[in-house]
Amino acid sequence: MEKLQKQGYSAFLNQYFRENEELFSNLSKKQKPHTMMITCSDSRINPALLLNAQPGELFITRNIGNIVPPYLPAKGATQAAIEYAVNVLDIPKIVILGHSNCGACAHMYHQTNKNEPSLPHVENWLQYIIPAKSAAMLEVHANHNNNIFELTEKHNVISSLQRLMEYPYIQTRLVNHEISLEGWWYDIGSGKVEMYNFNTRHFEPVIKEIS
Ligand SMILES: [Zn+2]
Incomplete structure (x- = not known):
């Protein structure tokens, strides 16, 4: 190695x-990055590769599950990274990048048995995915879409966007049209990226046809 x-x-x-x-x-x-990306720690996700971006273009913060926690209580590295990106670097766009086969989202459906290691920090952190799990389960029943994991991953991106919009300094910038927020879901196996449409409330392909 x-x-x-x-x-x-x-x-x-x-x-x-x-x-x-x-x-x-x-x-x-x-540095003068044009975009902040909040994505998962997953080793298969490489934002710079995905966007063909050079060093200096993307300000990236990662955590398991690409989670934006609530503004308060502000105890975490993610809130600090967002605050610095927006209030110091003045970055005009934030993208939350979720992905397929996300272990953090799948963990929400995982029954732990007593032979497995205890994961107190993971369990505590993943509580922020509970609303996404609830929304995904409702959607499975309503639409007969049985891909509960993909739905949870997508709802988790939406929850993070919603929490981000509650950060006071982001609210101010949204009102003044000084910042834009996007939610993406990346399919590892196909390279496809879908973006959340705030009007239709659906994820839609960023590029219609991948040749
Ligand atoms: Zn993940």
Whole structure:
């Protein structure tokens, strides 16, 4: 593993860094990212790869389940990252990026048995997904859509958007049209991204046809 990491770093230094020395020279003085992304810690999610973005473009905060907690009680790194992104870096767009096969959402349906390790911090953190689970279960009954996991992942993005809209400084910026919020759901197996439409209240493909 250590050898692999050294090889990876060496490849970065000799290829990507050399080809982009001017970019890194500019970035060494300041950052001006255009988008904040709040996404899952899941190893399969790579926002910069997904958007073909260079260093300096995306301000990213990650946690398990791409959760935005409520504004209060403000105890967490996620609230601090949002506050810094909006009030210091003045970032005009926040994207919440959820995804398929999310372990955090699936965990909500997982029956723990006594042979498994206890996960007090995980259990405590995932309480924020309870409203999404309830909404997903209602939708399964109403629409006969049986993909409860995908529905939970999508409702979890919507819950996070709703909580984000309750942050006072975000409310102010929304009223003044100084910030935009988006909710995305990324399907790992197909590369497809769907975006939440606030008017239709559905997730819709960002690009209609993927060739
Ligand atoms: Zn996840």
